[in-house]
Each structure stands twice: as C-alpha cells, then as structure tokens.
Amino acid sequence: MSVVILYGSETGTAELVSDAISDVLAQQHDVSMYDMADFAVEDLHADDFVVAVCSTYGEGELPTGAEPFAEGLDDEKPDLSGLRFAVFGLGDSVYDDTFNRGGEIIAEKLTELGASQVGEHGRHDMSSKVAAKVQAKEWAEGLTKVIGA
Numbered sequence: 001m002s003v004v005i006l007y008g009s010e011t012g013t014a015e016l017v018s019d020a021i022s023d024v025l026a027q028q029h030d031v032s033m034y035d036m037a038d039f040a041v042e043d044l045h046a047d048d049f050v051v052a053v054c055s056t057y058g059e060g061e062l063p064t065g066a067e068p069f070a071e072g073l074d075d076e077k078p079d080l081s082g083l084r085f086a087v088f089g090l091g092d093s094v095y096d097d098t099f100n101r102g103g104e105i106i107a108e109k110l111t112e113l114g115a116s117q118v119g120e121h122g123r124h125d126m127s128s129k130v131a132a133k134v135q136a137k138e139w140a141e142g143l144t145k146v147i148g149a
C-alpha cells in the first residue's frame, strides 16, 4: 500500500508535521509527500492511502496552500469511491468556534466525493504544551495499525 501525504499550509508547520508523519509511515510503506498546492486531484488513486495534513486560517478557513486542491475537488468532483484517507489537522484553541476547521473541511470534501476516512482525526492545538511534531508522530504510530499491508 502506497501512502500519499498531502499538506496544506500557510506558514510551514503542516510541512514539518508531514515530515514527522512520513518518518513513521516510511518504516512500513512506500511514502510520497506533496504540497496540496502542487498536487492535481486527478492524481488521487483509490489504491493509495492518503494522509491529509492541513492547518486552519482566517475564521475557520483553509490555508492558502490548500485552496487550489479544494477548488480542484469542488470543480472536478472526481469519484473517490474506494479511496481511504486519514486527517491530521492543525489549529489553535484560541479560535474556539473554528478550532481545526481546515482539516475538517478537507475531510468533508473527500468524504462527499466517496472516499472513506479511517483512524482517529488528529487535531493539534498550537496553545497546548505538546509540540505538533510529537503529537503527529504518536498519531502516525496509531495509524500504521489502520492502514494495513
């Protein structure tokens, strides 16, 4: 099973977190990693496992780096049945009404197109004492049990 990690970021945290997730998953899987801004939705394949790592900006909106991918999903509406994915979102609980919405928006869009979310939906909180990379590594270790061979 190949894993495709897609990160959507404004200031780079999601990319650092994706590196940490990649380090864990690459022990068992063939892993590739892309900025969502450089990834075409037609390259989503049901035989890959997608890990979406996405921050939140504005008032519960997607970061700039995730916008082209989200627009591609909205415009092209690919049939994603059979595709499995997991989400690790980034946010800050000072934004309590919109906490971690970015990752949730990506999950909603993929699910609407037929893909299935698996595993725990990770939500990092920038106001917590836990570093995003540390939480992401633990999350990825849990995910290895879900991805399968």
Ligand SMILES: Cc1cc2nc3c(=O)[nH]c(=O)nc-3n(C[C@H](O)[C@H](O)[C@H](O)COP(=O)(O)O)c2cc1C
Residues within 6 Å of the ligand: 008, 009, 010, 011, 012, 013, 014, 015, 055, 056, 057, 058, 059, 060, 061, 063, 090, 091, 092, 093, 095, 098, 099, 100, 101, 126
């Ligand atoms: C201007 C601004 C707006 C933000 N809005 C939200 C928000 O609505 N909800 C949330 O959970 N986090 C919000 N955040 C926090 C970021 O999502 C968080 O710091 C994240 O780790 C940044 O990741 P990135 O560097 O990959 O973009 C905001 C941060 C900034 C600077």
